[in-house]
Amino acid sequence: MEYRTLGNSGAVVSNYALGTMTFGAEATEETSHAILDGYVAAGGNFLDTADVYTAGASEEIIGRWLKKRPDARDSVVLASKGRFPMGTSPNDVGTSRRHLTRALDDSLRRLGVEQIDLYQMHAWDPITPLEETLRFLHDAVSCGKIAYYGFSNFLGWQLTKAVHVARAHGWNMPVTLQPQYSLLVREIESEIVPAALDAGIGLLPWSPLGGGWLTGKYKRDEPPTGATRLGENPARGMEAWRERNDNPRTWDVLGTVADIAADHGANSSQVALAWVSSRPAVTSVILGARTIKQLADNLAAAELELSKGEIQRLTAASEPQLGVYPYGPKAREQRSRKLEGGR
Structure with missing residues (x-):
């Protein structure tokens, strides 16, 4: 396992x-305790x-495991989230001081x-003033209820705004962002990754296996069955499955992943995870x-070292299918030329 600093903090976490x-x-x-x-x-x-x-x-469940394993509390870095509804009241949701005060206390108790x-x-709140949320987080750090804070599912401009508001007020700064990121979902590279790099924010990618697609268990034009999430519960997203199945890019990516996995005697999941872990600004990949x-299959990715050429092959095969200006291929080519040759 490799260890990296948690974004721009001094805390150290494993890269998975x-x-x-x-x-x-x-x-x-x-089973959960055995996984832990x-x-x-x-x-x-x-x-x-x-x-x-x-x-x-x-x-x-984690709380009861920690009680059985008091030694683990000193060694693990524990992360949780708040924002979404945990009750039926209008104030049981969001990032207001009122809701977060109760949400944080309840998480500490559990x-x-x-x-x-x-x-x-857990997500951006369009209703609560950002200053209210950030001041709550600053106060929570100051009183010792949390050590650091971060965001999940923020857009690039939202992340940048939060960084600048916190800096302007002299409050504690965010250290991480959790985005969806995988070989099949790379759109964050347009705005979110540059924003994170600019602010020194560490990325904690979720769904690094593309909802199971990058495990290699799906076959072209064959709806999933059996012991898979979609196979057991098709209502979870068959429409999204069809959209991804009908996209030739999906199969180009899966084919490249499978070829590289075969070269290493590894499986597709391990290759896909190793690629995400190698990306700029990524601190730790969420398994x-x-x-x-x-768990054992996925953790084996920590032992897999992809060559520069293999990373380039995977990156080329999974190039995002973005539109035209300002994110299409021509616009990216123009930006590259300007960066290399000046104005």
């Missing part, structure tokens, strides 16, 4: 984090959860800890697992 959205839903508590044990034994030290994961059950290492806003076997 354990996402716990499956805990209490697709993984029983017994296996992850830590492999050298992982970064756990990511959220209050809305299984309506708080994920945090509770986790059984006095401090959350990284507390993240999800429903079983011990899934």
